[in-house]
Amino acid sequence: MTRLAASPRALGLTAAFVAALVDQAHKYWMLHVFGIEARQPVTLAPFLDIVLSWNYGVSYSLFPAHEGAGRALLLAGQGAIVAGLLWWMWRVRSRLTALAIGLVVGGAFGNAMDRIARGAVADFFYLHTTLPVGPLANYVFNVADVAITAGVALLLFESFFPPAPPAESPA
Template sequence: MAWPWLLAGVILVADQVTKILVQAALAPGAGVVLVPDLLNLVHAHNRGVAFGMLSGLGGWQVPLLAAVTGVVIVVLGVWLFRLGRTEAGTRLALGLIIGGALGNLIDRVRLGYVVDFVDVHWQEVYHYPAFNVADSAITVGAVVLVGVLIREERAARRDRAG
C-alpha cells in the first residue's frame, strides 16, 4: 500500500531536479529551441496557478496558494491512507497529484513562485503556457481520477439497473 507514496516521492524528486537543472542552465526568461516551431526549454516563473492565472496580483496570492495547496495535500493524503487495496486507479491518481502538488508547493514556499520550463507551441500561431513535471503529474493524475470516477459511476448504474 506504500507504492502511491513512493510514486509521489519519485514525482517530487524528478520535479525538483529538473527545476534545479533549468535554473542552473538558463537565466530567468531565457529559452532554448529544442524542436523548431514546436518545443522550447524555458526558464519561467509563475506566481499564480494553472496557466498563470492570478499571477498579476502583487504577490499576496503566493502564501494563500501555498496554504490551499498544503490543505489539499493533507486531504488527498488522508483519502489515500483510507483507500482499500483494490482501488489501484485511485491510488495511482492520488500518488501523481500529491507528488506534483508537493513539488509546486516547495517552489512556492522556497522561491515565492513555481518554476516552469516546458514550452509547447505551434509556430507563432498557438502557445500553450509553460509547465513542469509537477504540473504534468497533476494533470495526468486528474485525468486518471476522472476516468476512475466515470468507470465507478457506470458500474453503479449497471448494478442499480439490474
C-alpha cells in the first residue's frame, strides 16, 4: 500500500466521498425509484417510520430558508464550516480523527447538494416516541445526518479515549 493510500487525508477524503455518494444514492432511490411521497408512512417499528420530510433549515428545521437569499446564506455558512473541517482534516495525523471529520464533511456535502438541487434537504427516517422527552420525541433524519452523527461520535470517542502516543524509535 502506498503512503498516500494509508494517509489520514486519503482516509478522510474517501470517507467524505463515500458518505456523500451513499446519501445521494439513497435519496435518489427513495424519491425516484421507491416513490416514498406516494407510499408514506412506511412503518418499520413502533418508534420508526419512513416518510418524506423537506427540511428548509438546519437541524430541527432551525433557521428555515425558503427563498434564494436565505438558502445562499445557509450554503455559505455550511461551506465555511466544511472548509474549516477540511483544513483540520488536512493537518491531523490520526486516522480515526480524519475518518470522523470525513464523515461529517460527506454528510454536510450530501445535505448541501440537496439544498442546491432541490431547495431543501430530503429527510426520510422518522424516529418518534410518546415518552415525555421534549423536542427529542420526534426526529426526522437522512443518511447524511447519520454520517454526521457517526463522525461526531467518533470525535467524542477519541477525545475520551485518546490513542497511545507513538513509541519513540531508538536513535
